[in-house]
Amino acid sequence: MLKGLIIFAAGVYSGIYVAQNYDVPKVDEPTKLFEETVEKLKKFADENKKKPETTTETDGTVKIIEKTLDLVKTLAEEGKKK
Numbered sequence: 792m793l794k795g796l797i798i799f800a801a802g803v804y805s806g807i808y809v810a811q812n813y814d815v816p817k818v819d820e821p822t823k824l825f826e827e828t829v830e831k832l833k834k835f836a837d838e839n840k841k842k843p844e845t846t847t848e849t850d851g852t853v854k855i856i857e858k859t860l861d862l863v864k865t866l867a868e869e870g871k872k873k
Contacts, residue, residue: 829863832856 809815818824839853 825863825867829860832860836860 819827836853836856
């Protein structure tokens with residue numbers, strides 16, 4: 792417990808130090824970041840769709856991304872309902 796508290800305090804101190812002494816840009820809102828990520832994943836999936844005559848390693852990745860997008864959409868819809 793003490794170790795976790797010390798690590799947390801060091802992280803907070805480091806964050807404050809960096810924020811005060813360096814020009815750190817603000818991070819976008821989580822919803823905007825989520826939308827941008829979904830758009831990038833869709834673009835990647837579209838660019839790497841399986842072609843009928845060839846099979847590549849990215850085909851499996853595209854399927855995983857498509858499943859992930861479906862899951863993310865489902866979770867987003869459930870979050871909006873609450």
